[in-house]
Amino acid sequence: MSRIVVLVGSMRKGGNTDLLAKSFAEGAEQRNTVEVVSVADYKVNPCIGCNSCFSREGNRCVQKDDMSLIYEKLKQADVLVLASPVYFYGISAELKAIIDRLHTPMRNTFPIKKLALLLVGAASLPELFDAIKMQYQLVLNYFHLEDAGMVLVRGVKDIGDIKGSQALEEARKLGESLK
Numbered sequence: 001m002s003r004i005v006v007l008v009g010s011m012r013k014g015g016n017t018d019l020l021a022k023s024f025a026e027g028a029e030q031r032n033t034v035e036v037v038s039v040a041d042y043k044v045n046p047c048i049g050c051n052s053c054f055s056r057e058g059n060r061c062v063q064k065d066d067m068s069l070i071y072e073k074l075k076q077a078d079v080l081v082l083a084s085p086v087y088f089y090g091i092s093a094e095l096k097a098i099i100d101r102l103h104t105p106m107r108n109t110f111p112i113k114k115l116a117l118l119l120v121g122a123a124s125l126p127e128l129f130d131a132i133k134m135q136y137q138l139v140l141n142y143f144h145l146e147d148a149g150m151v152l153v154r155g156v157k158d159i160g161d162i163k164g165s166q167a168l169e170e171a172r173k174l175g176e177s178l179k
């Protein structure tokens with residue numbers, strides 16, 4: 001039984017990332033506690049790189065925004081799932097902002113041991129996910145995290161395009177495999 005936080009990086013509610021994350025969560029909920037956190041529900045500013053979190057009590061960030069709510073969730077998470085649309089071969093800016101705000105040494109208090117990756121993109125190019133997968137692997141290595149798996153979905157553009165796709169079942173199965 002793990003505590004799983006799924007960060008959904010699309011502002012488009014009910015979009016392809018959202019639906020993929022929901023399928024994953026339905027599978028994962030069978031044996032874990034799962035919280036789906038959508039960037040559309042939180043206002044998180046980009047990191048300003050002041051590094052003052054290194055010296056502030058509790059390594060708190062100087063910025064007063066919704067990231068404080070997300071820090072609290074991550075303090076209780078064993079597994080973090082990153083779900084994003086592909087934007088110019090990267091993850092969305094909103095999800096990247098949350099990740100960058102983990103610059104604070106506070107992150108060392110988080111119990112996260114595993115990461116998983118859920119991605120959707122419109123193109124069907126073989127190399128569509130290469131840059132994100134590379135960054136994901138480097139982050140896994142640097143933080144000594146385990147890869148819990150990934151579901152990568154090509155050819156979904158408009159809202160709901162992912163409906164009926166085999167990828168939803170794949171995401172559900174990935175969720176079910178976690179404990």
Ligand SMILES: Cc1cc2nc3c(=O)[nH]c(=O)nc-3n(C[C@H](O)[C@H](O)[C@H](O)COP(=O)(O)O)c2cc1C
Binds near residue numbers: 085089156157
């Ligand atoms: C700003 C922006 C950049 C995008 N860049 C790419 C891209 O580089 N490659 C791609 O295949 N799709 C790209 N897309 C398409 C989205 O990845 C695709 O529509 C996806 O299904 C959106 O997910 P959502 O429904 O969860 O918002 C882009 C979309 C937007 C809005």
